[in-house]
Amino acid sequence: MANPATLGATGAAMDASRGQMSSDHHRGPRPKKALSRRNIMLYGVLIVVSLYYLLPLYVMIVTSLKGMPEIRMGNVFGPPLEVTFEPWAKAWSQACTGINCDGLSRGFFNSVQILIPSVLMSIAVASVSGYALSMWKFRGSEVFFTILLMGAFIPYQVMIYPVVLLLRNMGLFGSLSGLVLVHTVFGMPILVLLFRNYFASLPVELFKAARVDGAGFWQIFFRIMAPMSLPIFVVAMILQVTGIWNDFLFGVIYTRPDQYPMTVQLNNIVNSVQGVKEYNVNMAATLLTGLVPLTVYFVSGKLFVRGIAAGAVKG
Amino acid sequence: MNDMSQTATGNPSVSIQDLDLSFGAVKVLQGLNLDIAEGEFLVLLGSSGCGKSTLLNCIAGLLDVSDGQIWIKGKNVTWAEPSDRGIGMVFQSYALYPQMTVKGNLSFGLKNARVPKDEIERRVARAAEVLQIEPLLDRKPGALSGGQRQRVAIGRALVRDVDVFLFDEPLSNLDAKLRADLRVELKRLHNQLQNTMIYVTHDQVEAMTLADRIAIMKGGEIMQLGSPDEIYNRPRNRYVADFIGSPSMNFMDGHLENGVFSTDELRMPMDGYEFTARQPGGPAILGIRPEHVVTGELVSGAPVQHEVTVDLVEPMGSDTLVWAKLGEQIFRIRMDGQSRVKPGETMVIGLDPSRASLFDAGTEDRL
Amino acid sequence: MNDMSQTATGNPSVSIQDLDLSFGAVKVLQGLNLDIAEGEFLVLLGSSGCGKSTLLNCIAGLLDVSDGQIWIKGKNVTWAEPSDRGIGMVFQSYALYPQMTVKGNLSFGLKNARVPKDEIERRVARAAEVLQIEPLLDRKPGALSGGQRQRVAIGRALVRDVDVFLFDEPLSNLDAKLRADLRVELKRLHNQLQNTMIYVTHDQVEAMTLADRIAIMKGGEIMQLGSPDEIYNRPRNRYVADFIGSPSMNFMDGHLENGVFSTDELRMPMDGYEFTARQPGGPAILGIRPEHVVTGELVSGAPVQHEVTVDLVEPMGSDTLVWAKLGEQIFRIRMDGQSRVKPGETMVIGLDPSRASLFDAGTEDRL
Amino acid sequence: MAVAEDAGSTGHRAAASSGAKRPSRLLRNPMSKIALVPMIAIALVVFLGGTVWTIVYSFTDSGLLPRLDWAGLEQYDRLWSTRKWIVSIQNLALYGFASMIGTLVIGFTLAALLDRKIRFEGVFRSIFLYPFALSFIVTGLVWQWILNPQFGVQGIVRGWGWESFSFDPLNNPNIVMWGLLIAGLWQGTGLVMCIMLAGLRGIDEDIWKASRVDGIPVWKTYIRVIIPMMRPVFVTALVLIASGIVKLYDLVVAQTGGGPGISSEVPAKYVMSAMFGSQNLGQGFAASSMMLLSVVIILIPWAYLEFGGKKRG
Amino acid sequence: VELEVMHWWTSGSEAGAVQEFANAFNDRTDNTWVDGAIAGGGDVARPVMVSRILGGDPPGAFQFNHGRQAEELIEAGLMLDLTDVAEEQGWADVINPPSLLDACTYEGRIYCAPVNIHSWQWMWLNDATFEEAGVEVPTNWESFTETAPALREAGIVPLAVGGQPWQQNGAFGVMALALAGEEAWLAVNQDKDAEVARGEDYARAFQAFGEAREMADGVSVQDWNQATNAVIQGEAAAQIMGDWAQGEFAMADMVAGEDYECLPGLGDIAILDAGGDAFYFPQQSDPEVEAAQKELAALLLDPEVQVAFNSVKGSLPVRGDVDLGSVNECTQKGLQLLADGNVVPSGTALLSPDTTNSLNDLMTEFWNTPSMTPEDVQEQYAQIIEQAD
Numbered sequence A: 001m002a003n004p005a006t007l008g009a010t011g012a013a014m015d016a017s018r019g020q021m022s023s024d025h026h027r028g029p030r031p032k033k034a035l036s037r038r039n040i041m042l043y044g045v046l047i048v049v050s051l052y053y054l055l056p057l058y059v060m061i062v063t064s065l066k067g068m069p070e071i072r073m074g075n076v077f078g079p080p081l082e083v084t085f086e087p088w089a090k091a092w093s094q095a096c097t098g099i100n101c102d103g104l105s106r107g108f109f110n111s112v113q114i115l116i117p118s119v120l121m122s123i124a125v126a127s128v129s130g131y132a133l134s135m136w137k138f139r140g141s142e143v144f145f146t147i148l149l150m151g152a153f154i155p156y157q158v159m160i161y162p163v164v165l166l167l168r169n170m171g172l173f174g175s176l177s178g179l180v181l182v183h184t185v186f187g188m189p190i191l192v193l194l195f196r197n198y199f200a201s202l203p204v205e206l207f208k209a210a211r212v213d214g215a216g217f218w219q220i221f222f223r224i225m226a227p228m229s230l231p232i233f234v235v236a237m238i239l240q241v242t243g244i245w246n247d248f249l250f251g252v253i254y255t256r257p258d259q260y261p262m263t264v265q266l267n268n269i270v271n272s273v274q275g276v277k278e279y280n281v282n283m284a285a286t287l288l289t290g291l292v293p294l295t296v297y298f299v300s301g302k303l304f305v306r307g308i309a310a311g312a313v314k315g
Numbered sequence B, C: 001m002n003d004m005s006q007t008a009t010g011n012p013s014v015s016i017q018d019l020d021l022s023f024g025a026v027k028v029l030q031g032l033n034l035d036i037a038e039g040e041f042l043v044l045l046g047s048s049g050c051g052k053s054t055l056l057n058c059i060a061g062l063l064d065v066s067d068g069q070i071w072i073k074g075k076n077v078t079w080a081e082p083s084d085r086g087i088g089m090v091f092q093s094y095a096l097y098p099q100m101t102v103k104g105n106l107s108f109g110l111k112n113a114r115v116p117k118d119e120i121e122r123r124v125a126r127a128a129e130v131l132q133i134e135p136l137l138d139r140k141p142g143a144l145s146g147g148q149r150q151r152v153a154i155g156r157a158l159v160r161d162v163d164v165f166l167f168d169e170p171l172s173n174l175d176a177k178l179r180a181d182l183r184v185e186l187k188r189l190h191n192q193l194q195n196t197m198i199y200v201t202h203d204q205v206e207a208m209t210l211a212d213r214i215a216i217m218k219g220g221e222i223m224q225l226g227s228p229d230e231i232y233n234r235p236r237n238r239y240v241a242d243f244i245g246s247p248s249m250n251f252m253d254g255h256l257e258n259g260v261f262s263t264d265e266l267r268m269p270m271d272g273y274e275f276t277a278r279q280p281g282g283p284a285i286l287g288i289r290p291e292h293v294v295t296g297e298l299v300s301g302a303p304v305q306h307e308v309t310v311d312l313v314e315p316m317g318s319d320t321l322v323w324a325k326l327g328e329q330i331f332r333i334r335m336d337g338q339s340r341v342k343p344g345e346t347m348v349i350g351l352d353p354s355r356a357s358l359f360d361a362g363t364e365d366r367l
Numbered sequence D: 001m002a003v004a005e006d007a008g009s010t011g012h013r014a015a016a017s018s019g020a021k022r023p024s025r026l027l028r029n030p031m032s033k034i035a036l037v038p039m040i041a042i043a044l045v046v047f048l049g050g051t052v053w054t055i056v057y058s059f060t061d062s063g064l065l066p067r068l069d070w071a072g073l074e075q076y077d078r079l080w081s082t083r084k085w086i087v088s089i090q091n092l093a094l095y096g097f098a099s100m101i102g103t104l105v106i107g108f109t110l111a112a113l114l115d116r117k118i119r120f121e122g123v124f125r126s127i128f129l130y131p132f133a134l135s136f137i138v139t140g141l142v143w144q145w146i147l148n149p150q151f152g153v154q155g156i157v158r159g160w161g162w163e164s165f166s167f168d169p170l171n172n173p174n175i176v177m178w179g180l181l182i183a184g185l186w187q188g189t190g191l192v193m194c195i196m197l198a199g200l201r202g203i204d205e206d207i208w209k210a211s212r213v214d215g216i217p218v219w220k221t222y223i224r225v226i227i228p229m230m231r232p233v234f235v236t237a238l239v240l241i242a243s244g245i246v247k248l249y250d251l252v253v254a255q256t257g258g259g260p261g262i263s264s265e266v267p268a269k270y271v272m273s274a275m276f277g278s279q280n281l282g283q284g285f286a287a288s289s290m291m292l293l294s295v296v297i298i299l300i301p302w303a304y305l306e307f308g309g310k311k312r313g
Numbered sequence E: 001v002e003l004e005v006m007h008w009w010t011s012g013s014e015a016g017a018v019q020e021f022a023n024a025f026n027d028r029t030d031n032t033w034v035d036g037a038i039a040g041g042g043d044v045a046r047p048v049m050v051s052r053i054l055g056g057d058p059p060g061a062f063q064f065n066h067g068r069q070a071e072e073l074i075e076a077g078l079m080l081d082l083t084d085v086a087e088e089q090g091w092a093d094v095i096n097p098p099s100l101l102d103a104c105t106y107e108g109r110i111y112c113a114p115v116n117i118h119s120w121q122w123m124w125l126n127d128a129t130f131e132e133a134g135v136e137v138p139t140n141w142e143s144f145t146e147t148a149p150a151l152r153e154a155g156i157v158p159l160a161v162g163g164q165p166w167q168q169n170g171a172f173g174v175m176a177l178a179l180a181g182e183e184a185w186l187a188v189n190q191d192k193d194a195e196v197a198r199g200e201d202y203a204r205a206f207q208a209f210g211e212a213r214e215m216a217d218g219v220s221v222q223d224w225n226q227a228t229n230a231v232i233q234g235e236a237a238a239q240i241m242g243d244w245a246q247g248e249f250a251m252a253d254m255v256a257g258e259d260y261e262c263l264p265g266l267g268d269i270a271i272l273d274a275g276g277d278a279f280y281f282p283q284q285s286d287p288e289v290e291a292a293q294k295e296l297a298a299l300l301l302d303p304e305v306q307v308a309f310n311s312v313k314g315s316l317p318v319r320g321d322v323d324l325g326s327v328n329e330c331t332q333k334g335l336q337l338l339a340d341g342n343v344v345p346s347g348t349a350l351l352s353p354d355t356t357n358s359l360n361d362l363m364t365e366f367w368n369t370p371s372m373t374p375e376d377v378q379e380q381y382a383q384i385i386e387q388a389d
């Protein structure tokens, strides 16, 4: 095929005949895209904003690599003159909680032990509730949901004593199952909201088809709905992992010392009222504590956005 | 009692009695009666929002009726679970389970019903054979084309060995070509299986080609129930007449007296027209389908002739649709695809009273 | 350069030259050339995924082309902003701004272009009048029916006083009846405004009725560009022949020698057929449209006659589609709606070589 | 119609089956109701029960331990005559308003920027989201440092030679809430951004095309077309943000401890310090009852509109 | 048996001191010390302790500031009666000052074991700063205020006060006792006499506190140890803070009497308040546990344990009959005052936490609101005292 346009494909010819109408052989000027004003603005803003978000992380990392004398000198932003990993080691395995000096490592396993059943349990209960609320509505179900939603706005601290009394009556106070129950309860409002909205956005026909196929409540949930809802489960997991992993109040109130989560150690390292604050150890400890949720974020970042999309878009 | 439910013959496979359904204050279905014979292919046809899907969902047990009863195969199933009614349903969006393979989709219902393993195998194999989807059994729905998905959705109803199939606009998501092919396939399937089928659509070509009987619905009520032929040729009222047929029927307001219909332009003795009552009279509406207007050489044979002016010509390949003016009124005429008429020309058309329809101007019922 | 772009007459309104477009490694459009005359109604027709929308988006400036040029009204707009190209576009999903009233939708673009207030009023009023949506001006899109939304979407292009209208399957979301009505309205609008219109669809009835010229696309290339009549009667190759026409063309494999086409069953002298080349020969495919098969009394007048067995009958009201067997081959025949044939019967059909198409068995190009 | 009735009664109605009788509303789909029992129990026993319990005890003079010594409205009297409470409420109103707007605006803006088909979207998204993972116990301290007039931002800028530069939000009672906001936004916007981003991804591509053909600038399209379309997303985001604001506590304790003076006190902190600092549970309960009341006043009409008004198909 | 002990002693020296208790308990008895440390002070730890008690799973023992904080728990009968242990060990004879034991006594029964004494009544001065400003190191509040302009001149902030409310209220308490006198102080704190709080003597204290507010302008830190650090670094000249501040000077290798001075009672009235910590023992159903609790109670006041604990913690022992060995000048001053009986009960023993908290809020508001006059704050102070129970 004879292609006259190929003649004009060279840049020089292109510019020379710009705006000329007589020949239909030349190409219009192709605007430079990569460095357009729009892109400079866009990335400029993003990078500046990123700096704001990264600044605290930078301070934390830098501080965690300094020795105490250097910190006393007071330059928050300066890079460490002498890099030391001792604060990290100390935070992990030496920092004292009362008379136990084995750092965060002591609580790490407890945290995992609390985290796993709590996350599983809260997601299990919330997903089933959200599913029932969106697919098996009955008169009044929304009223209960509204009450539940109110729970999202109650400061946890207010609920400490009522929950203590409740757990006591159930004989669960001070046990791991009690704590799991508490996490489940307080995770409910937001999680049920998320799940309910997500399931409501799935096609009703699927539900109907499954009912015609003779599937019951649980079969529809496990065989049809749950496998389609991976993203929202990931979202719920991220929310709960973050919330439960970072929880201090419930962990310390509803368990006994041998089950204290990592955050109790973190609090003890960070919050000592008297004496010298070892800021470098504090920072290292915080970063260490945040590693688990951070890992979860990075691993599931893509699914996160997708899942929230489905859950949130349909109000 | 009207005659609708009596048209069905034999012991009805599905019988709907005085069905009412309201969403809150909105009454969607009202006192609906319908009997569907064993092995019949019934099409529910109606404009959007008239309650077709609602009726189908009631039959399937996916909506709780407000009042009335539903009988399937001689059993009152008004409050039975969907899976216990002996029905299979195919949805507009197919509603295939996306994470299961085709085989999984087909066998899900059977597994729920605890059908033995080898029996499941047998039935799935048979359905796959009937629908020619054997090579697809291990794929997931996402990897299927629209037509294939449709077949799987039908297969899902098929394997369950049900008495009644319910289809809710199963072809409306497909493009024209595929729709035509699957329509034929469905008809073949029905001939082969001889199950009762209830089919919702708002495509009249589907309705006309597939149905043994068509129920035209409007606002939650059945306007007319009859064979495609009956509905096409003897619409019970103006709504049905207008609804069925594309391009739609031409209507003329006029007056009927002593068996002669007349307007300002036209005088038309209704010889050969079968009146429903003896010698009606008064203001009336005459309806003539575009394809029943004759042109060219054939005009001379038509009982009534008239001159019209061509307004717009739509060549459609196989046919040509001419929009002409008869006095002030727009008149649609379907002509052969090879016809060459131009806007502005005048031509003579011929009308046959025996193929026309007459309606009372007030009640709009057929005269 | 092939001869396609030369078919257009006069100064082209839109001219597309050697257009290439790729998404990453996938070449969607390749070396596409197309000239569209001032005031022409061009329809892009093709199966799903063939690149129709992509081409339209390139013309609108919504996709950056990889290579080639686009000229509109004598200006090179290859890299111009969509709003500066003098085009208006109507989308399949309408893409109305849901939170604005109809009036807001119509005037949003104008306000933005700082058109004076009274001028905006004037233009909106005119568009509303043309489209008959005056009573809807204060409603939001959510409160409109499908057809009304469609009109608003057209109105949004209309008020902008553009030279070229682009439509991307504007009717495909509507039901059959509405589709037919709006089709006619669009045709009227074009007659009235005389703008250049480029219209994407995969519905052939739309294409046939609306187009001045149709471009049949396949895999990012234009297969045939010509008037509806040309495309219907003289398809350039087997793909086009198969694609256009519903029910689609019947094909028979055979052999052409000395102007006679023959299969095992049939011998058909091709008298009256216009060959594109002189005296071709060899393996060939014969195509005959179902509506060009004559039956009944007319058979005697047909040059070739043959007996077939009826397999399936689809009455469609106005027509009846008969699936018959000619030897082993399925043969579709369109008959009058009043015909009464039954499966199993045999009947005689007549074929007219002058209305048939012949294709080379290898290249599938028209002979 | 009567005929059909008769035919029914004589014909097949004899073969009555389980489907014939209308089952009671309660017993239909029992499993779905059983499955909701935990949620209903939690809603009623914990949240409603806990609320009622709290309100009841707000009328007592409970100190360290809850006990039913009635005190009438005394706690409320005292609450509303305590300056700290008034300041807390004002602060929360200010912070809540600013944070709501700020989080939505920043979250949406970032999402919009990320939605412009940019490279490294995943990296930017992670950067904006990571603060959500870190506990405020220490990040509050870091922000304290950064905002510290001597060795934080102010110090650095002065070090560059701009001697009169002044930026000490945490030490200035008038602007301390803004200092909190800086950190609050830092932590909370990432999640909202994710929600918004997801919402943006759900917008029909054709809307964008239409606005480009209409020649509408991008920013205007966002404001006039896209944002109105994302109402449900904003509602979800709002519930999340609002619940975070009402519970605002950790951030204040970590960053300012309520200071300088009482200038950055917030209701949740008032409740905490009344309950566990002053050992005056009654007072804490009274304060939290007031907080709940205002939440209910906002929530109930909203819930009514959301669930009560319209029915979904 | 394993006995869980909850406390909020988590910093280096505190934890070291607790270790002394734990070692003694583990070595000398058949029981095991299970440590339940929760940092963050009483506000964080208290709800945990109370929750545990309410939840029916109380710890074996827990730390409270002694005084009125645990009153309600005792009233509710949730605490173990230690009277028999106290009598057996003769606590009444050895505990000095006796007010400590009074704070543990409710309706004649003893419910807690005091373990240490901390006193608020100190002012710490960095000698070098005064030298730099060219003035004498002051010996009382009066002379300190006179040096203030000179210090300012030299670019030194006269007084360092941390941003937390308890520090400001605490500092005022010290000034009130020193400037208004013991009598007025006791009338206000012990007898809740609002008239005295409105009176002349207190007006002087408020005026002085107002001056202090001006003198403190220029140091903006939150934590008390940061303020102490400002003094150590020479940015500020002095700080009013409890004896726990001494540890910071020691850490910075400063020597009392040479590098820094300490003025008990601001040098005006040499008197100390005797605050401190005590352990409480919740009622348990298990008699074995109860036995262990009593063993621990006895052990806490054991002379050897007292010495070991207090020398690590840097506080003063509650027994008058033990010798801490070699101590620095400031500690010696404190011990001397204790021995001389120049002691008043601590604020926590006299005022309910509710009142203390209200006062904290008031004083911090005053401290941070320049427009608030000493007269304003005096009136509001009096009102709070009026309502105190």
Ligand SMILES: Nc1ncnc2c1ncn2[C@@H]1O[C@H](COP(=O)(O)OP(=O)(O)OP(=O)(O)O)[C@@H](O)[C@H]1O
Pocket: B023, B026, B028, B046, B047, B048, B049, B050, B051, B052, B053, B054, B055, B202, D311, D312, D313
């Ligand atoms: N859950 C519901 N709540 C309230 N009204 C409803 C509900 N479902 C359907 N409707 C109303 O009932 C009427 C009938 O709806 P239905 O879905 O049966 O129509 P349809 O005939 O199937 O229409 P289409 O051809 O568009 O599918 C409509 O007016 C619709 O608005």
Ligand SMILES: Nc1ncnc2c1ncn2[C@@H]1O[C@H](COP(=O)(O)OP(=O)(O)OP(=O)(O)O)[C@@H](O)[C@H]1O
Pocket: C023, C026, C028, C046, C047, C048, C049, C050, C051, C052, C053, C054, C055, C202
């Ligand atoms: N953003 C994209 N990235 C990659 N491939 C794309 C993209 N958009 C379209 N395509 C591919 O380009 C081809 C042409 O798409 P286009 O949308 O133009 O088809 P179409 O003819 O409009 O089809 P339809 O009738 O279904 O609308 C398709 O194969 C499609 O998969």
Ligand SMILES: [Mg+2]
Pocket: B052, B053, B054
């Ligand atoms: Mg429907």
Ligand SMILES: [Mg+2]
Pocket: C052, C053, C054
């Ligand atoms: Mg397309």
